[in-house]
């Protein structure tokens with residue numbers, strides 16, 4: 001059985017990966033993990049994720065009260081507690097500022113087209129939450145409708161938040177999200193991008209269901225219906 005220190009090591013490992021892969025810079029981002037007793041391990045405010053250590057992590061409850069630790073919890077504490085309250089299946093949350101995802105949101109281009117089968121199977125829907133001022137109550141409010149059913153949400157002009165059954169899964173979803181955004185960006189520089197045919201999207205959605213994924217399959221970003229179809233038909 002894993003000790004609390006093992007879980008702390010997992011959070012620190014994910015922080016290092018986010019920093020090393022350039023998904024966060026300086027003091028950006030925050031990472032959390034739900035411990036078996038239901039309390040949350042969270043990165044402290046004002047720490048560089050490339051250098052944070054296991055003993056610096058703060059333990060909080062689902063209401064955001066500090067249970068142990070010396071520092072101040074991350075300023076985005078409410079985003080993390082909201083995700084755990086909405087999603088009992090979630091054991092880890094990562095927030096970062098992946099460049100390509102942020103660039104898409106600055107340009108007003110959604111990432112919710114049905115383009116790549118692996119993205120549909122692994123992440124499902126990629127909604128973009130409207131802009132909200134960081135560190136304020138507005139930020140979790142802007143995410144609430146998406147976090148209930150999506151494992152990866154782009155935050156307009158800011159970054160992304162990803163969820164997973166554990167903290168490594170949350171990290172992998174961040175990596176998948178940014179990789180998908182980079183691929184779409186490259187494709188768009190080469191020419192027009194075509195969506196998968198609706199019949200294939202439906203097939204992937206069935207496979208996804210069989211694989212037991214909790215988050216929903218992509219919705220059409222143009223009309224918002226659950227029935228995915230080629231956006232160019234609008």
Ligand SMILES: [Zn+2]
Pocket residue numbers: 028029095096097134158159
């Ligand atoms: Zn941020």
